[in-house]
Amino acid sequence: MSNQYDALKMHESSDSGDEEGTGSIFDLGPIQYPNGEHKLEHPYCLWYSQRPNAASRNTQGYSNSLRLVGQMGTVEQWWGIYCHMVRLQELPPYTDLHLFKKGIQPMWEDPANTKGGKWVIRLKKGYQSGRAWENLCMAMLGEQFMAGNEICGIVVSLRFHEDLISIWNRTATDQIMTARIRDAVKRLLNLPSSAGLEYKTHTDSLKGWKTTPPNPVKS
Template identity: 30%
Template sequence: MVVEDTQKPTITDNQITTNLNTTNDHADLEEGEILDDADDSSVASKTHSAAVARNPLENSWTFWFDSPSAKAKQAAWGSSIRNIYTFSTIQEFWGVYNNINNPSKLALGADFYCFKHKIEPKWEDPICANGGKWTVSFFRLKLDTSWLYTLLAMIGEQFDHGDEICGAVVNVRKQQDKISIWTKNASNEAAQMSIGKQWKEFLDCNETISFIFHEDAKKLDRAAKATYTIYPV
């Protein structure tokens, strides 16, 4: 996978959407392209629009965010999660990604999600209800790269069972950070194992990763045991 080496602006978790108003103006620019304010050619504009239209994603995706301060005030679990931005082209993705903080810069306790459009990152969502999640724990040094590789694999439809994927979440925590991929049908063992194995390959991960049913997590919380496990080779 190719990763853009772009300097990110400094944004706190409470300001995660600060620069997104400008994203809409520049999301359609190709990588390395410079916006020429002096160029008012309608022909050039139409040509560029046509070029952009050739880079749609197979699915639209939505970023969601839950800050620790908002979670502390929430009346019910999940009520503080807020919709940040929906994108449907690779240009829009980079426009958003380059204007928000990397996970390692977010406050402890923050959760950042990227889910298929119209799927809410909650157990109660009908599409997520019968699913589960693969989880990998990271030390802060590898968090940002692993999160980016996860996003690129998802939106680029690199998984053989991509239709099973709902989205991914990164949890910023004190001891170890976590990234999870949520799926639709937890009982489909073949699909879940395929997703887990491919994810490990994309991340070049040598750690053990586990899959937990959402239903078990709801009932048992941290006592929930893994249903599927993939060990280091």
């Protein structure tokens, strides 16, 4: 198993523009499956990114900010990575963690994502986000969404006043499946039926990204 735990501590480095730390490595090679470990239905990759500043607010800047932290094909490999991760409350604002199926990059332009969308949950700052992120990741790894191959990945986005968790799926036009994913999220997080979840297509997100004037990232 290949892991780059130091990638989750990039914010501690004084030179975030070092070429060795860019997101140029998009594949860690084949996943190893040791005897005796519990194989997952799908292999996954964990990615880390910090939002580009105003000067580089474009899709190229975003792709350069991605770091592939590690990959997993078994339950034991997942816990091996998760137990070494920096806790969410220790990471700076505008940090994102992405857990995606291996072979799918956490970008709107990836072929698996172009026709998809995401359910977005907004949470107040605090430990609630960490527990929700863990529960949804475990549910995805354990196929508890009952969505077949429709789920692409899950993202937690840390902001100043709130945190966002997004569940990405392949087909935005499949209303039955998107509703099933929404209901699974409410069940897994024990949310009331009235809880507000927002669905956004990646096409709309990309349009908004291109047309909204960038705001400087606060330090």
